[in-house]
Amino acid sequence: MxxxxxxxxxxxxxxxxxxxxxxxxxxxxxxxxxxxxxxxxxxxxxxxxxxxxxxxxxxxxxENDPELVALIIEVMKWDAETPVVINKQNETLPLKEALLKHFEITLLSKKIVQQAAELSENEELKQLVADAEKLKAYTDGRDVLDLLSDFAPWKASAQDITALLRKLPPxxxxxxxxxxxxxxxxxxxxxxxxxxxxxxxxxxxxxxxxxxxxxxxxxxxxxxxVNKHFNLPESSETDIIMVGPGTGIAPFRSFIQERAVSKATGKATGKAWLFFGDQHSATDFLYRQELEQYQQAGALTTIDAAFSRDTDQKVYVQHKMQDNGQELFAWLERGAYFYVCGDKQNMAKDVHNTLIDIIEKEGQLSREAAEAYLKELQEQGRYQRDVY
Structure with missing residues (x-):
C-alpha cells in the first residue's frame, strides 16, 4: 500500500x-x-x-433483547453480576452485559446442543443428540432459552454455558x-x-x-x-432497471437520490425504472410520496408497483415485469443495467426466471440462448443482485 x-x-x-x-x-x-x-x-x-x-x-x-437476557438468567438462577470470560484474551464482563452485548443467544447450532449435552444428565437431551435428524429439527427456530428451559437441571455454571456460545455478529x-x-x-x-x-x-x-x-x-x-458487486453504472447516462420489493427498495432509494443530484447539477442522466412490491398499496407503499416527487423531477422515469394482497389474484413484481416484457427487453437491448434487491428465497429466483422468460420471448431465442444472454449481462456487470 x-x-x-x-x-x-x-x-x-x-x-x-x-x-x-x-x-x-x-x-x-x-x-x-x-x-x-x-x-x-x-x-x-x-x-x-x-x-x-x-x-x-x-x-x-x-445488542440482544434485555427481556430475553433476563429470562435466561432467571431460568438458570444465575447472578447477573458474575464475571464470565468472553474471548481468548481472557477478558471478562459481568454475565448480564456479556449476554446483552457479546454472545449470540437467539440461534442454536447442532454443535452447541451436542456440547451442552455433556453438561446435563437429562436422558431426553442425550437421546436428542444421538439422532441427527431430530437434532437438526430441534435447532430450527429455537434459541438458548429453549435449550436451557427444555433440558434442566444443568450441572453447569454461567461460564460453562457461555463458553459454548458464539460471538454476536454485526x-x-x-x-x-x-x-x-x-x-x-x-x-x-x-x-x-x-x-x-x-x-x-x-x-x-x-x-x-x-x-x-x-x-x-x-x-x-x-x-x-463496501459492496463492490452492486453499484450504479459508471456513466450517469446509462438507463437502470431496479427491482426491489419491501425493504429491497433501500439501495434504490440511494441510486435515485444520487441520480437526482446529478440531474439537478445539470448532468445528463439516463432513464430509471423501478419495480416495487408489497402487501397493500394503502399501508405498505414505502417512500411513495418521495418516489412520486422524484418522478415529477425526472430522476425516476417509471414506477411499476405490485401489491399482493389488494386483489384476489396475488400480484408480485415479476408479474409487472411480464406485463412490460417488450419494453423491458428493449431497455436491455439499449444497454440498461438490471438490479435486484431483497429476498433470496423466493423473490430473486422468480425475478431471475421471469427475466429469462422475457428475453426468450421478446428476443425470440431458445431457452438456452436466453440463459446465455443473461449470463453475459452478469459478466458485463449489467445484471447485479443484492439478495439476502
Whole structure:
C-alpha cells in the first residue's frame, strides 16, 4: 500500500472499531393497520470520516433483547453480576452485559446442543443428540432459552454455558441514502422481524432493537461495508432497471437520490425504472410520496408497483415485469443495467426466471440462448443482485 492510499482513508472507524452514530430520526413507514413494521432510520456520521457510495452496506453492532437476557438468567438462577470470560484474551464482563452485548443467544447450532449435552444428565437431551435428524429439527427456530428451559437441571455454571456460545455478529443493511444528497448522514430501511415459533414470540436481534429501542438521540455502533458487486453504472447516462420489493427498495432509494443530484447539477442522466412490491398499496407503499416527487423531477422515469394482497389474484413484481416484457427487453437491448434487491428465497429466483422468460420471448431465442444472454449481462456487470 502506498502512502497516498492511506491518506485517502481518513476514517479511524471500521468493523473492529465501529463509530457511535447518533440517531436523528426513526419512523415507521407502514400505515396504520399494516401487518408490517418498516423503520426508516437516519443516522449522523458527523465527525466519523466515514463515506460510502450507493450500493454499499452499513454494519450495525446489535445488542440482544434485555427481556430475553433476563429470562435466561432467571431460568438458570444465575447472578447477573458474575464475571464470565468472553474471548481468548481472557477478558471478562459481568454475565448480564456479556449476554446483552457479546454472545449470540437467539440461534442454536447442532454443535452447541451436542456440547451442552455433556453438561446435563437429562436422558431426553442425550437421546436428542444421538439422532441427527431430530437434532437438526430441534435447532430450527429455537434459541438458548429453549435449550436451557427444555433440558434442566444443568450441572453447569454461567461460564460453562457461555463458553459454548458464539460471538454476536454485526448485521449488514443496504444503505438507503446518497451521501451526496445527505452529507454526513446515512439512512436505513429495516423491516422488524417478529414471528411465533414453538409457543413464543421470536424477534430479530437487530431489526427489533432498531424498531423498539433505538430512539432519537441514542447512539448505535456502525461501520461501512463496501459492496463492490452492486453499484450504479459508471456513466450517469446509462438507463437502470431496479427491482426491489419491501425493504429491497433501500439501495434504490440511494441510486435515485444520487441520480437526482446529478440531474439537478445539470448532468445528463439516463432513464430509471423501478419495480416495487408489497402487501397493500394503502399501508405498505414505502417512500411513495418521495418516489412520486422524484418522478415529477425526472430522476425516476417509471414506477411499476405490485401489491399482493389488494386483489384476489396475488400480484408480485415479476408479474409487472411480464406485463412490460417488450419494453423491458428493449431497455436491455439499449444497454440498461438490471438490479435486484431483497429476498433470496423466493423473490430473486422468480425475478431471475421471469427475466429469462422475457428475453426468450421478446428476443425470440431458445431457452438456452436466453440463459446465455443473461449470463453475459452478469459478466458485463449489467445484471447485479443484492439478495439476502
Amino acid at each position: 502506498q502512502a497516498t492510499d492511506v491518506e485517502k482513508s481518513p476514517s479511524l472507524f471500521s468493523r473492529t472499531n465501529p463509530f457511535q452514530a447518533k440517531v436523528l430520526k426513526n419512523v415507521n413507514l407502514n400505515g396504520e393497520g399494516s401487518s408490517k413494521e418498516t423503520r426508516h432510520i437516519e443516522l449522523s456520521l458527523q465527525g466519523s470520516g466515514l463515506s460510502y457510495v450507493p450500493g454499499d452496506c452499513l454494519g450495525i453492532v446489535p 448485521r449488514l443493511y443496504s444503505i438507503a441514502s446518497s451521501l451526496t444528497a445527505n452529507p454526513e448522514e446515512v439512512h436505513l430501511t429495516i423491516g422488524a422481524v417478529r414471528y411465533m415459533a414453538h409457543g413464543r414470540e421470536r424477534k430479530g436481534v437487530c431489526s427489533v432493537m432498531c424498531a423498539e429501542r433505538l430512539n432519537e438521540g441514542a447512539t448505535v455502533p456502525v461501520f461501512v461495508q
